[in-house]
Amino acid sequence: MRQVAVVGVGLSKFGEIWNRSFRELIAEAGVMALNDCNLHGNEIEALFIGTMASGLLVGQEHIGALIADHMGLNPIPATRVEAACASGSLAFRQAYMAVASGLHDVVVAGGVEKMTDVNVNDASLALGAAGDADWELFNGATFPGLYALMARRYMHEFGATEEQFAAVAVKNHKNAVHNPYAQFQKEITLETVMKSKMVASPLKVFDCSPITDGAAVAVLMPIDKAKKFVDCPVEVIGSGQASDTIALHSRKSLTEITATRVAAKKAYEMAKLKPRDISLAEVHDCFTIAEILAIEDLGFFGRGRGAKATADGKTALNSEISINTSGGLKGKGHPVGATGVAQVVEATLQLQGKAGKRQVDEPKYALTHNVGGSGATALVHIFKKG
């Protein structure tokens, strides 16, 4: 398998973007990514797009073809992949494999979701389709409820507090202030989180990532070719993907996500790295408890220690390990299909030293971690400066 690099990245503005359609969002991010690496559209050989629920959210399927058309890329192969909120990373992994295998040289990985064209209830039902529709959603278990079960069990097993969970949101909003693409460029206090409306106890509104429109794009090519296009390509050195039961009630434990552990093991082995080698990680904080589980499952902190570590500031920018420098799903926003690719965008910008006021000091390795549903899919990628 060939060595693969990310050479260009792009984002649309994340948020309630009422003046951009589904296809316009991805075009905005795509043009930015191509400009970033001095490429023309006619050099692109294949397209992989992650979108979760465009059928339910905007009445459109056949997303690969739609985007290839709108971007003027016909007749290249255009493939849409879906693994709920991990769709973006899944698209990135397919693009990575297409280049690594030698099948294609220049490949685009994109992710997009347009979530605010429906009302919040319908968006919640569409997101619920990431779980077991027959056994969870049908019985009323939407995602805040499922993650609340994990949070409550975590508190029971490890004595964690709601304030410790809230610290995740406070940190991620603080990072998001310096991300011009973030939905919420605004700091919040612990008090704001604690006093916000209860959604599913113990999770309050500010423990939850928002409904977001947005798109993200990354351009990949073999590393030897990459150096002809850009000064600082970012190499993909690890990729892992794993699955688990789709329903939360079938899992052995509510306080770890096995798919994350399996995917991380593969990615670390491939990269020949340990968790302590990682400078920064974009992890899947769809709810504050999700970030706590992630930093444990990825091996940054021991079991049951993530909540306290976060409250102690060990995951803040330029502390022990910088977690979610972009603002994460909580601060930057969570357009589900785009999220995994947006994480790659942040990892790339950080390793290129282009992250502005949220820049990690001399980062060596970056990791991205994307979860589908309550943990039925997980993908982990590891990057280094090329």
Added chain:
Amino acid sequence: MRQVAVVGVGLSKFGEIWNRSFRELIAEAGVMALNDCNLHGNEIEALFIGTMASGLLVGQEHIGALIADHMGLNPIPATRVEAACASGSLAFRQAYMAVASGLHDVVVAGGVEKMTDVNVNDASLALGAAGDADWELFNGATFPGLYALMARRYMHEFGATEEQFAAVAVKNHKNAVHNPYAQFQKEITLETVMKSKMVASPLKVFDCSPITDGAAVAVLMPIDKAKKFVDCPVEVIGSGQASDTIALHSRKSLTEITATRVAAKKAYEMAKLKPRDISLAEVHDCFTIAEILAIEDLGFFGRGRGAKATADGKTALNSEISINTSGGLKGKGHPVGATGVAQVVEATLQLQGKAGKRQVDEPKYALTHNVGGSGATALVHIFKKG
């Protein structure tokens, strides 16, 4: 890239399968495919699933994880892909690439769609999401209307008749009689087609493929390994995928599908074959006109000659070229996500000499052709006896 073989295939019964859920359909086909090649589930390394519109049709996304879970395959990577009615072939192509690249050895490609849990109008709207939702579906153009435009233009350009189109349906129903998995195991006459209710002039009910529940599965592995499992593996010798404008009105011509031509060219080049080398082809006959365009775009007949050739019996079983021996989408049924994989199942059974009363005499090469929407995606695969 490594040589890849199909070693096992399976189908669920196609039709209005009210006593099987979405996940049960794919399990039925999956178990059959594994038994077909003497494999156990724990030998499978990755799963690729094609499903078009499960969000709209059964309220379920995250399809890869759902199926990996229901089949007891966790924690393997499970990836759902979507390209409207070409989703099945797209899953097959990803599985092919995963094996060809050396990334995985034993990979399952599956396709599934459960379409009869909603009423016909909602199914029609879900299928409409394969076109341009903003510019076609929103304005009332569902698929019978779009293909009717192609049919009418074909009649105008080449002087074809409605009876010639009808001959496609008559032939495919005749083949379906001998396919125990087909939705319609029943012959029809030219008169039945001609007197059936008009849907979108000139297309009548019997010019249209039905709404179908069903699933199909193929198991792939490197050819050298394949011979340890089965006596007659079938080698994948060509794979092509292409995209075109998603809206029909943006195309240069209504009487050819450019994506088919581009994908076929790639597949023929890779296989080092010409159209005349092909013994049988499963082509995308979502409407009778679609089969006429397909046999021209694939190079079996010259432009404008497909309709007359069909009416003259040149595409019947064991004639000049055997087209849609399975019964095609028209006779076998069209569970959209499953269709592309079901085509691979038929190609495999034919090359293995296991097609019973619909067996082609000593077939050498088989081709499958799967279209998404009105032609925005096309995939072509070519197979030979291993």
